[in-house]
Amino acid sequence: MELHLHRLDYTQVGVTSQKTMRLLPALGKKSTQKVAIADHDGVVTCFGMKKGEAVPVFKTLPGAKVARMDLGGAEGTPQEKIFVCSGSQVRGFTKKGKQFLTFEANLTESINALHVSGADLFVCASYIYNHYCDCKDQDYFLSGDKINDITCVSSEKLPHLIPVLACQDRVLRVLQGSELSYDIEVPGPPSVLELFNKDGGEEVLYGTTDGKIGLVQIGDCDAATKWEIGNEKRKGGILCIDTYDIIGDGVNDILVGRDDGTVEVYGFDSSREPTLRFEHVLTESVTSIQGGCVGKESYDEVLTATYTGWVTGLTSEPQRAEAVQGDEVRLSKETQSKIEALSAELEQLQVKVLQGREQYQQSSQSSTAVSAVPVFSINDKFTLCQDDASYSLTLEVPTAIDNLLLQSDVPIDLLDVDKNSAVVSFSECDSQQPNGNFLLATYRCQANTTRLELKVRSIEGQYGTLQAYITPRLQPKTCQVRQYQIKPLSLHQRTHSIDPDRPMNQLSLVGQFSFAEIHSWVVFCLPEVPEKTPAGESVTFYFHNTFLGTQIEATYCKGEGTFKSDNISTISILRDVLSKEATKKKINLNISYDINDDSVSHTLRMIHPKLEYQLLLAKKVQLIDALKELQVHEGNADFLIPEYRSILDESANLLEEYKKQPAHLDRLYGMITDLLIDKFKFKGKNVRTKVSSMLQILDHYDLNSLLDFFSEP
C-alpha cells in the first residue's frame, strides 16, 4: 500500500529544541488531539485545530529556554500532564495550562533530557543522571560522556523501571539504581531514544547523529540488537522518532525526523523488517515528530515541529481540489480569513518596526548610547563523516542567511555539496601577510536559505581553527562567529575495541603532569573525547582512522601515558603535538618510543587494496571517453577485448564512484609520503629527497616494489 501524505502548515512558534512538541491524548475515539509545544523563548503553547485555524488552549509567559518536553500522569490515567525543563528547573502543567509543579533540581548544569513516568522523574544534564520520586532524590549516576537522551523500560518481568541513557561515546548505558548495569554499543553517537511500544515493553528505538536507526531489546543483564537501518544515502542525523500506525495495517510504523529536514515513515513487511514507505523533505531540521490526528478528525497524520518553530502536519486527508469559479482560483474561506488576519497583523507590526527603527537611528546621534543587538540563535553541527573521511558543517538560523564567511588558519579543502545552492567565492589568501589565513571563502545565499551545508576535508597533522561568520538577513544587521577545532588527528573516530594482533608502535610519556592535564592534551589531539576528566585513576580510549582503518589505543593516568598505534605517522603527530602542549605548560616530558618496523609494511598493506582500487578506477575512467568514441566510430563494441567492453558497460557506475571520492588518490599519496618521512624521522634521518623517487614508484604502483623501497635503509 502506498502512502500519500499532504503537507499542511498549522502555526509557528519560536525556535524549538529537540523533542519539545507532543500530542496530548485524544478525548474521544474520533476527536482531534491537542498539540503542546515549547520554544526557546520559554513559552509553552497548547493549541487545537478548528476549521483550519490554530486555536490556543493556553500559552504561558516567556521565560528561560525550554530544552525538552515530556508527558506524564498518574499510572492508569491518561498521560496528559505536560512537563518541561528549562535551566535546572522542571515545570508541570495540566492540559488546561495550570502550573501544578515547579521543581528546582539544583544541578549545576542545565537539564537537557527528561523522562516522566508516574511519580518518577528522571533528568539528565550533560554528564549527570538524577532520579527523583515525588521530587525526592533517589538515584544518581555520573556518565563517562555527554548524555543526549533518556528513556525507561519496564515490563512485567522487571520489578521496576530501568533507565537507559543515550551517551555521546556511542553507547547506551543501562542503569540499575545508581549503578551501571551494562552498556550497549551502537553504530553512532545516539541522539534520541524512544520506546518501541508506547505502553512499555523492553524494546528501545535509537537514532544516531550520523543518521542510523536501530532497535534493541533491553534485558536484565544484557541486550540484543533486533535490527539496524544504515545511512547509505547520507541523510541528516536523527533528531526525533515516534511510533504510530499511519499506514493503517495494524502495526505501529516508525516516524523519523532528521536534521536535514527529512521526514520518513518506516513500515514493517511480513518478515518484520523495517522498510521505507514514505519520505518528505522540509527545509529545516525536524526537531519533534508525532503521529496522531490534529487537523481533521478521522484523518491520521504525521505532525512535525521544525527548528524555527513551524508546526506542520503531513496528513492522509486528500488534498482539497481547488474550487474553480470562472477563471479564478478561489481561495477557501478559511485560508482567506487566515491570510487577511495575517496581513492585518503584518501591517501593525510594520508600524511598530518602523518606530523601532527610528528610535534606533536616533540613538546613533547620542554619544553615550550603545548599540547592543541580542544574540540570534544558531543551530550548528560539525561532524566527521565516516564513509568519506571529511567533515560536514551544517548551520541553521531562524531567518534567511544573507552570507557566510569561512576563515581557516589551517590548510583545508572546501568540497561542493549538491544541496547547497549558495554561490561560493574564494578570496585570495596572501601567505606573505601576517594574518595566517589559509582559507577565505564567502557564500552568498539565495533568498530564503535558512540552512547551509558544507563539507570540509582536513589533513591529519595540520591543526587549527575553522571560523564561520554568519550574517542573517535581519535588521540591524549583525553577524555571529562560530569556531570549530580541526584537531591534529582529525580523521579519527572513537571505537570500543581494536584489533590486538596488529604490529603496534608505542609512545610513552612520563612527567610531572596531572590526570586532568594529560586528559586535556588528549582532548586537544583527538575528536570525540569527553571534555570532562574521566572518573577514576586511569582511562583507556580506542580510536580508528576513518580513512585508512589504522587504530590508536590511548591509556593514561597521572604522570604517565602510553599511546599505541599501528600507523607510524599517527605516533609522529602525537609526539609533536604532545611535546608542544607540554612545553606550553612548562612541563618536562620524558618521551620514549618503541617503533615496530613491521608496522610500516602492515600499514602499506592496509593501504594497498584502497590504492589499487583507486588506481584501477582512475585508469578505467580515463579510458571511458576514448572507448565510447571508438564505439560510435565503429558502430558497436564487439571488436573490443572483454575488459574494455566491461568498462563500457559499467561506465555510469565507474563515473559515479569516481565522482564520490574526489582527490582520494591524492590523499592516499599524501599519507604514504607522510609514512615515509615519519618512518625515517624516528630513525633521525631526513628523507625528503627520497620523496620524488617514491612518487615515481607510485606512478607505476606495485606493492612489493613499494615495500622494498620502504625497507631500504
Add this chain to the structure above:
Amino acid sequence: MVPIFTLKLNHKINPRMVAVGKFDGVHPCLTAATQAGKVFIHNPHDRGQRPATHRLSQSTQDSDISLLNINQAVTCLTAGTLGPNTTGDTLLVGSQTNLLAYDVHDNTDVFYRDVTDGANAIVLGKLGDISSPLAIIGGNCALQGFDYEGNDHFWTVTGDNVRSLALFDFTGDGKNELLVGSEDFDIRVFKEDQLVSELNENETVTSLCHMHGSRFGYALANGTVGVYDRTARYWRIKSKNHAMSIHAFDLNADGVVELITGWSNGKIDARSDRTGEVIFKDNFSSSVAGVVEGDYRLDGQVQLICTSIEGEVRGYLPASKDLKGNLMDSNAEQDRIRELSQRRQNLLLELRNYEENAKGVSQTNSGMGVIPANTQLQTTLSVRAATEAQKAHVELSISTPNETIIRAVLIFAEGIFEGESHVVHPSVQNLSGCVRVPIIPPKDIPVDLHIKAFVGGRTSTQFHVFEITRQLPRFSMYEVTEDSPAAPAGTVSFSINERPQRVVMWLNQNFLLPEVVESPNVTFHSLRGGGLMSFHMASNGQITLTTDDIDLAGDLVQSLASFLAMEDLSVEADFPSYFEELRTTLTEVDEFHSVHQKLTADMADHSNYIRNMLVQAEDARLMADMKTMKKRYRELFDLNRDLINEYTIRSNNHNALLARLKSVNQAIQRAGRLRVGKPKNQVIAACRDAIKSNNINALFRIMRAGTASS
C-alpha cells in the same frame, strides 16, 4: 508536470550544439553534434532504410539515427531555411576552420567554405535590409554572414572572441539586428555592420536568446542568467552551476514565453520573463546539453525538447489550461500563508532586536559586541604607487572613529576580483580599528564596491555589520604626475564644441584624483603599464590625448563621448609603435598562410603513401612473405610518427595564424573604438576593404585619418 516523451539516444551530445530541423520539409529531426567529429540526426518518423552514401551513414546501433561525418571537431550547429527553393531545412555545421551547409534530404553539400576566424557560434535568419537569409557565424573577433550560395554578404569585427549570437528586432524598426556576446564580457548590437548598442556584463556571454518584443535572455560563464529589455536589465540570478543553454518557450500557456535554462548539474528551470521567479523545474542525471523546441510528435503541438550530454531527451508540452500556470506540485494558499508567516517572524525578530537594544545590556557581556551607537565608518579611496613590498594599487581604507575594532571586511564587487568577493580577515594579534584593502582593478570599468564590515570588540563573538557602497571610478589606476620627461609618441586629437568646465567635470568623475582639478590639462601615470597619459584641451576645443596605449585612448574617447552625449566624433590618431607591430603581424599572417598551404599539400602526399604501403603490406601477408610484411609495417609505423609530428607542426602553425588574425581583427576594432558613431563604422568598413585588397598602406592611412582618401 511530467515529460510527455523521453528518449535515450545512446550518443553523447556536445553542449550547445543541438537543433531541430525539418530536413524533408515535414518531419522534425533532432540534430546534434556528438563525439568523434560527427553529427547525428534522429529521425523517428521516416524509418525507410537509406543508402549510406557521401557523408551520411546509418547508425548500426539504432535505426532512427543517421550519422554525418564531419571529420573535424564541430563547434556550432544550426538548422533552418537558407536557400529560396529548397524543400526542407538546411543543416549548417561550423568547425574551427570551415562552415558546411548541407542538404540532408538530398544528401548533398550546399556549400563548404573556409572560415579562417573559426565559427564559435552560428545563427540563421534575416539581418537588416539584406534580402536573403544569412548563416551568420561568429569567430575570433569577427562576424561573417553567408547566403545560400556561400557568398559572404556581411562582415564586421567585434571586440573579442564571439561566444553567442542572436537575431531579432532589437530596435523595434521591423528589421532584425544581430546581438553578439563575446569573451570581453560585452553584448553588442549590430544593425547590419553598424554598432548601435553595447551592454557591459561581468563575464563571458555564453548564450543569448530572443524572448518577445525587444526582450532577450542571456547567460554568462559564471552562472548568471537574466533578461534584458533593450538596454535595461529586467532581472538576473546567479547560481553556482553554469547555464548550458537558454531558450524561450511558453511552458505555462499564459501567452508569454518563459526563459528556460538548462544547467550544468542537469537541472532545467523555467523562469517568468518579468520576475525571474521559477515556475517549473525538473532534473536530468547529467548536464543539460541543449534546449530546443519542435513538433516532435507531429500532432500540431510544439514541445519543449531538452537534451542532456549523455543523450537523454525529454519533451514537455505546454501546461493545460486547468493548471492555471501552477506547474509545480505546490499549494498556492499554503505558500502564501507560509510567506506571510515568515515575514511576520522576521518583523518580530527585528522588533525584538530593537526592544532588547532599548533595554540596554550589562557591559559585562562582551561576547555580544556592544558598540557605541554613534559609531560610523569612514571610507576613503586613494591611488598608491608601487613600492618595493607592494604592487601599485587603489587603496580602500576603512576605519572606525572609536575603540571598536574591525574583525573582517567583505567586499562584493563584479569583475575586479577572482571570485565575486574579496575578504580581509586580520589575525587576532593584528586587530585594529582601521583596515586597508588593496584593490587592483584589471580593467578600466566603473565598479560598485559593496562593503560589509564586521565591527565589534576584541573578544566579541557577535559583530555589527556595516554595509556601505562606494563607487570606484572608471579610470582609477592612474595617478596624477607633474613632470613629463618623455611624452608618449601615440596621439589622438579631435575637437569638440563644449566648454572646458564640462570636460573638467568628466575628469573629476572618472579619475581618482587626490584633489579636484580645475583645468582640463592633466598628465597621468598609469599604474598598470607605467606609461604616461596626458590630456590637453586647447581653448578652441581641440583635445589632444597622448599615450602609447591604444586601448586606453579608445576607452577615454568612448567615455568622454558618452559623458558629453556626442553621437559622432571623427578623430585623427597615430600610434607609431602599435602600427609598426601591426605591420609585422600582417607580414607574419602571409607567412603562416603559405606554410599552411604547403603543409596541406604534404599531407595529401602522405595519405597516398599510406594507401600504397598498406596494400603492399597486406599483399605480403597474403603471400606469407612475413619479412616484407614486417618491413612494410615498420615503414608504416615510421610514416605514422612523421604524420603525428607534422600534425603538431600544422596545429602550431594554425594556432599561431589564428592568434595573428585575431590581433588584426582587434586592431580594426581598436581603430574603430577611437571614433564614435558614423566615423567609427566608416573606419571599420574601410579597414576591412583595405585588408581585402591587401593594401596595407591604405589600412594605416585609414587608421590614422579615419578615411581612405586623403
